[in-house]
Amino acid sequence: MTIERGGRAVLHDVDASIAGGRVTGLFGPSGSGKSTLIRAIAGVQSGIVVCALTLGPLGLRVRGPVTLLVVLAVCVALLGTGLGLLASAFARTEFQVVQFFPLIILPQLLLCGLLVARDRMPSVLHAVSDALRFPMPSTGCITFRARSAPAAP
Secondary structure, eight states, X not given: OOEXXXXXXXXXXXXXXXXXXXXXXXXXXXXXXXXXXXHHHHHHHHHHHHHHHHHTTTOOOOSSOHHHHHHHHHHHHHHXXXXXXXXXXXXXXXXXXXXXXXXXXXXXXXXXXXXXXXXXXXXHXXXXXXXXXXOHHHHHHHHHHHHHSOOOO
């Protein structure tokens, strides 16, 4: 695995085997790429774990191919890891990275249609909402609410 940041290879041709049932440490000087490596591993692993949990014990059924769901979950996890790395490129400490999260999440939350219907937004905000392409959660919440509403007597 090779990870670049700002056109510079932060991790170059990393290859490792970790034995099961043992405690393994990751040591290195500050800025050597320890956090970057763990984030990359966790990103792939979290997508697979989420799919295994939801498709297995939680009983989620999907209409499309399960492999597409797994690939999508891993891509979303890697995108989250990428956004974290992007934020950490501008920050000097982990605390400063956390301060970037509202910058990424708040516009999506305000423009997804969950708080104000997208068709009632001013044209400029509606255009930005279209550019973000994040209307699915509000549609899913509305569908869920409609299905979970109690039947009329």
